[in-house]
Amino acid sequence: MRTLGGLSVGEAVYRREKPLLLLAYLCLEGAQPRRRLASLFWPEASNPMNSLAQHLIRLRPLGGVVLDDGARVEARLECDVDLFRAHGRAGRHAEALGVYGGPFLDGLGVALGPDLEEWLFETREALGREARSAHLTLAERRLALGDLTEAAAGAERAYVVPGAPPPDPADLPRLHRLLQPAGHPLAETVRREADELEVPLTAAPSPVTAPPLLGRMAERAALEALGPGQVAWVSGPAGTGKSALLAALTAQGGWRVLPGRPGLPLATLEPLAPRLAGTADALAALSDSRLRVALDGWEDADEATRAALTLAARQRPGAALVIAARDPPALPIDLHLTLGPLTPAELAAHPGAFEATAGHPSLLAAFLRGAPPDQTLDAHLNALPPPAREVYLTLALQAAPNLAATRAALRLPAADFARTLDLLAREGLCTPGGEVRTPGTVRELLNVQPAHAALRHLHLARAHPEGRGWPHWQAARALWEEEDHPAAARAAHAYASEEMKRGYPGQAAATLEGAPQTGEVRLLRAWALLQLGEALRAGEVVADLPTLAGVTACRAVAAYQLGRYDQALALAEQLPGDGSLDAAHGAMVRGHVALRENRQREAQGQYRRAAALYRLNGTTPLALTAENLLASMAVQQGAEPWATFAPLLEASQPYPPQRAVILSNLADCLSPAETTDPVLFHQAEQLYQEAAALYELLGNRSGQARVLNARGVNFHVHGDHQRARELYEQALRLLSGGGNLRLMGLVLSNLSEVEGNLTQFDDALNLLERAGHLGLVQTIRSNARLTQVSEPILVLPPAMEGKGHHG
Template identity: 50%
Template sequence: MTLRTLGALSVEGVTFRREKVLLLLAYLCLEGPQPRRRLADLFWPDATNPMNSLAQHLVHLRGLPGALAEDGPRVAAAMPCDAAQLRDLTRRGRHEEAAALYGGPFMDALTIPLGADLEEWVFDTRDAMGQAARAALTALAAQAAAHGQRVRAGELAAQALTLDGAPPPDELDLPRLHHLLTLAGHPLAAQVDRDARSLGLNLSAAPAPVSAPFVGRETELSALSSLTPGQTAWISGHAGMGKTALLEALARSGGWTVLPGRADPPYATLAPLTGAPPTTPHAALSALRDVKLRVAVDGWDTTDPATQGALAQAAAARPGAVIVLAGRGHPPFDVDLHLHLGPLTPEDLRAHPDLHARTDGHPVLVGHALRGQPLDLRLGARVRAYPEHVRDTFLLLALQDQPNLRATRAALNLDADTFARTLASLTTEGLTSETGRVYAAATIREHLHQIHVHAALLHLRLARALPGDAAWPHYDRSRDLWEDADETRAAHAARQHAQAQLKRGHPGQAAALLDTLTHLPALAVTHAWALIGVGRYQDALNRLTALSAHDQQVSDALAARAVTLIRLGRTDEAVALADQISGSGPDAAHAASVRAHAARMREQWEDARRHATLAAQLWNLHGDDEAQLTELGMVARAQVGLGEAPDAVFEPLLERARGIPSARSRLLLNYVMLLGALGQHGQAEALYPDLMQALQDAGDTFGLANVHINRGVDAHERGDLTSAAEQYRAAITYLRGTGNTRLLGVALSNLSEIDHNLSAFEDALTLLAAAGQHDLVAQIRRNAQLTTP
């Protein structure tokens, strides 16, 4: 429950209407614990027995759960009160919440007579609450003005001026309200001007609104607006981090004088405050004695030493004015508030979707984007003016999403000291973060790649310095400039990059990369594994067959060839190759798996179980949990063939694989397919949602395509052609860009059969035949219901 005193007098959730009881509760909420005697004398000064009157009212308060906390002779409130909340919110600078909480004058609905002291307290509290709400509205209006929202600023200032329950605005309120109303062209500006003249105040017209976009920084604006006379604040940040924009926003919010830092003559920066530059330190300090003055100096680094000394003395002496100083470095003396500006956060830019992704929150780039200007408008010109080693450092860093500083230094052939100084300079200039990451690097790369040869040379320098996998994207960008010595290292980098893609479950990307490097024999085996992953078995076999006779007999080539042959259904050849592999390495695990698959195809379930168990043990030896669980799935399949129940052997494996999404999705896929093959369609159907979620979690597009094709075949065989077509189309969507010709050909041929599109059917079979899937083509022709020409 909350006590409501602003606008209405009530307790939320109850129908309690005793005004004096609630007034007593409000007094305790706002003034804190009180002695009983003081309460009695204040509330019942003319009563015969004030303590008895107090006791009767406390009885009523005890009837409100959680209203009172009594401790001997003292009484306190334990219930929240909106007036106390408003006071707390304004003290903490939470202006929006404070303004929303104000529902009207404090205790405006009281109808009971009050003693003189209590009545004075009610009126004083009413004025204080109204003034707090006005301050909140004025702060919101100033923030709106700072962000260029003139109409909104005028509306809020008008609310503050005419706020019911607030006292008339004083000589501190009137200048700010006049500024905000004039900025918005609001008709109430003239009334404020008249009120000010009646008080002997001269109000200057509001400055023209600045067109520069300004977003974010609400917290910083609020903190600066909350400074009190005599306090000093410091704003630091690298170049381009928005120090000047923040001070311009302060000027638009009203009541601030912003002075640009000047290098000469002495005290020239302070000249606007006195009409002419002060001539002595005492005169300079005197210019800062006005408690109504709120002054900001933009550019401490360019301000003359005499003015710096005067401002440092003012920060210590606190002569009266509020002082804000902006510089690139940290404050050289003690200040009351230090704000360090960095890039804007995604939350700062929430009103502008995608802007943070384009600019990395760099304030200069944000401003360019909001104006519709190129993001490199200023940065590009600055970079071109730098010495060559500074420019190339910046560009090499821009070519990397996560810069490798050691490799970048090696690529530039710079000593550690020169490189550190260069990086520090780029950071100070606001071009890079402290970690070397370039702001809006994608835009810089886009412009750089238009200068093809220079960009390729920079990529090559990086590729030669970066380790393995990270080097390949840069080798790829610089192929035209490779020298003989680069061929071997580039092949090594490409293999590592492709292997990383295979491990992440992206064989299509690995195959696409290695398709462009077929002239490099060192990549043949890795290429074959990628081609196997996308179902291009004949291409994988051709790649391996092109190896020299010696290279074909190497263990990893034998393993890849054996797996390719087993996928093509050439069982005897696959097993013969697998038998040539010895040892206990990964190749031996592949060989055991090939023998297990061959036994499964022959329905020799005991042999399949034995070989799959050996493969699982070998993968366990090498710490590959995913491969081990995959082979244990084959063991489970063989156990089902030997008579065990599918759920008894698969469910423990699925539980064990919960922490390995890819293995779990594959196990679940095999389990569901097996249930369907055994005719347990109801159980299989119940598992489909879990299966689809597992495949999506693992990012297994092949598995998802397989599921849709199998469900399409089931619907096809039942005669539900509409559902079958939907499943085939879903499978085709998942297969897009994967390079899996086998599954794509199956989906296309089945779909064209449903559509009775003979031409499309033949095109699909031609696609499969070109990929070496001749057995599959023959099977589809046998099953097809279309007339084959």
Template identity: 50%
Template structure:
């Protein structure tokens, strides 16, 4: 059965159970809080005046056994089957939870919010039965103990709110802690802290605390409300430091800007912490504020740290005078447990030079720390930048002045790292013309200054790039130096941003980098990006063929042909140019010219594979299915030879389509290629489109539509927007022909949305013409056909006019 929850805070009951015997539940609560007990002790404590206490205990245990899973019995000992924080559940998932036990465990484990939420009233406050003196004393003692733990949790939450500058919330929580029902009056250790938090918030209860403090003979220094500084995250660190005991030593390390000082400022706002900035001008000068007169000896300096109620933080070990460092080292390495003094906290950029009780190494804040994805994205969680963002300051100002003050080599190394998403350290060093030792020294300096990670990635690089862009010439020089040092496949973005500074030697290498970047776009299925890139370099003949392939990919066939025509007569006869021209012509419907060119291509390379594919497409258009199958198989074998799985399987899809044309059943012809292409979602999706077409030709329209919807799933997984546009266009045509015009319009509009920015004129024109036909917009229809005619799609335009029965004179 599921576990039960015993409520003892505010009332006494078992959640979900109508059992209301108070003495039985009190016995259960005692076992939960105190653990397993001897039967004799329980009998004497709960029934001191009974004639037979053991018999009374036995009767009550019978009732507890009725609460299945609540009790454990081991001979003379009885206990509660307690589960929850810090305990293991029973094998059957049962057991018992107790809110008072969970609260105390939450405080022990540093979960103050959980503890505060659990406190719904004083422990066993609803009891109405008479109790013996010893049992009544136990109830009152436990009530105060649990309430003190709840007060500790509320005070911790108040301190955290104060640390984050939320003084109003801090004051409310401190007031709850002070007036907590069931808690004893705050003592001499609690009052100063509560007074500080209430005063910081301007809460009226601060005056009451002052009166109570005077009654106890305590002197409280009223602290004016400080302006809240922007501070985010660090809740675990604040909780850990808040839990430091007298005599314990903690160390906070981290590079510059990681928030060490901000964390100490936050602790100072919580009350109880004295923060001492490191200073090196006088011996023991850092510790001077702790005593009436500046200490002049190690003994006097140590004496200032002997107060066990003090909490002292020294900010900046590296800036602290040697005498103070020696004193702090003596205190940290001495026998602190024998004579505990102040809780001590030290910050430094390096790890501690001696053993400490707690070491916190600060790094960037995580998205969870900030609870604001946009803030983290803009700042990379860098605490200095987070603070700037919270203050509404431009991020680049935080680093800009520092970076400009650095020597040129350091400044430009940082800027070169900042312009890279994933820094290439080797290329950065080469771009800066630095030796390995000098580069390592600069990189280490930038890391300790909190400007970069240890891998060289600049924090919030976007802000630095924006600032660098305002210095156009210097930015272009940074990008050009980096482009020259990077491998060809990574260099194009940096060549692109430095065009104004290209020298003659740069043009050829920039063209190679652009070709490789465009090829990568094509392999990823983004021909639009490849075309857009190469559109900016129209005058470089070495880019004509890759540019043509990109234009073919987006359906700009006439533009592809025009780009190939810029080649010299000799270069037009090279096999890769012939292959690109043949593919362009077959897409334009100029079948005979395409086949003539394809027949001029020999060998067994990729160009020969393209040529075989052209002949397959030409045969398919003429419904010469045997020739289509044969040429598609040759193309598939050639692509397989070159290890291009996507092209290989695409051609096998054509083989399957040709086999259907020769009489095979679609399910049989496509079965193998569909199975083999399952791990390539884009290819699989387009083969499903061809499969659906074959099914439709055989009259299996319902299954054909189902396969098109399957194609949508795979193409969506692949992120293939052009493939998805093709599928929605096909679905639109099916609905259009079936008279389902509303559904057809929806599919056409989805196709148009997917084609936005793709540059695929053929698909765009066909979709626009179909949509205009439904709308009865003859002007829009003609505009779409004109768009296609200008792209060289003359035969396609004629077919559309014929299908629409709107043939007009040329």
């Protein structure tokens, strides 16, 4: 779909603007509820829903461009905005500008309501700003190569981008630096605008704004020669020039450098794609064979990014990868470069440089600036104007610098902050966007005064957006004032919510445990514990909370997990019967209880209701959980497993936690206890192992243990007791110290049975009883048939962990 510079679909001649506008909105904003679309597009209509239906009908001549499931509408075609932004995220600025054909929805002639008109102009200006940024980046590359004329021409194109608003104040210094060296007449216009806005303009730099990379010519050539799917590793201690080498690749063009960032899962890879729901999305973002990505700081990257890149190095999805790290390679690579001091030959053009610095890059930079060779970062910062040190150290504390929060934390006027940031960039200490260039060195400097670092974290936490501010609250915990607790709790809740969305309930539970225990924090913490199988702890966390619907839903799920089925059903009956998320939870619990009591039809009805309500509330992963149970029941009633689960396998691609459960259930269906078919047994094993790999990437040890227990049950009932014992023992090692006593008791009971140890079997059941799982113990005892032979046989019930329905 073309939206930049016009409005059309492919080569089709279609002139109805309002349906096309509706289609464009869906392309950019994703799937939308029908009611919201109707009120947005036809606010004054007597029957907005009918107007929406009529316009969806008018889109039919274009083919299957929309998917309408009755509740939500979704576009099913590619859009030029997506391509434009994909090129921009990958650093392919020239290609991005080739897609930008003009202002977003230029020449649209239909009347718009106020909300829709606001969306159109905001989107148009945002895309115009992105195009301006691409023009500026390309122009700065030309200036770095000494091409003053082309740099100024690029700045002129940036200034007059169609569809963009007037340049932001932060863009004026960049424009002036590009225009002034060539004597371009637009430079005076930019100067006047900067004076009116009181934005300081620094003197124009020399034509080559960054010195050429000293030495490293062979290393740079080797990295430039990497082909699609190849992986290189650049290692060396802090200060040996790894970042400078990657910066040289960027200056040459075609490479995207991503600084390693701790924090939320996949935070480091976020610049490559707007939404990364899990490892599958990360690999998809790296599938473009034209993409060349460099990670600056393997040790600083979040664990999920490291796991995704390790998988990418094995699968070779398409992009060329360079990883800079202090340590030797930690994944399969094609090329390893070890950086050390520069040699006398590489510094021959700089007399005295090797003798004064021994070729150490960090000392060499000071020497070439004329500073004493023993000048430290601390001394350098102290030599700068007073705000520079605080701005730099505050920026260094942030995984991804937030300039607005930094300025607010330091209470600096906008002009002073802009001037200081520009100074730090010119000194080579950080990028114009605030990313520090010497993270290893500055960490050592911060560690010398931990109390001062904690105070800076506190100021940042108070100024930072809540969804990203929790790491700063956590680092400043010892300095919290009483009035800080509500804000810290909200920040932890927002951060943990994102961790759970990305499939990391263990990390979410740990985050929330360290937060002020408000009602909202405790409720979300309980849900995280339930996902980890720690129902007893979850119930304790919400025990004294007010009896609201969300709390009751949580207690109902906890009661069911503990085997207290009557209590779970009673709580579920207290939940509302409306279209809310809590009503969906209630339907799930009623379905679980009905399934246990072999009321199949009732269970199916409840699961269908839960799935529909989850989708109505926009919680697709939970809907997949309910649909997964329906699929398992259908197979038990005679449906073909692969065909039944195929839609779920496709739909769960973006949701690794749910996909792991679906894979496990399909494996259970393929290899029930009563079959000895070796083909089905082998297929089930492959599915179990794929599920275990997903759980490992997610860091979900309980999930891995569940799969190991399921595989152990499989081998157990097929007579391979030695293999079953090995799998049960692996599961116990994963569960050690994790708190999931329910699953640990199940695995112990299975292990004791396969070893013929009646005492250990009773001990395992006693462990479950002490943990509160009385209903589960009763089920195990009623299904256990112990014979007086050397190897007793435990008849495993269908609902046992690992071989029943995983929900």
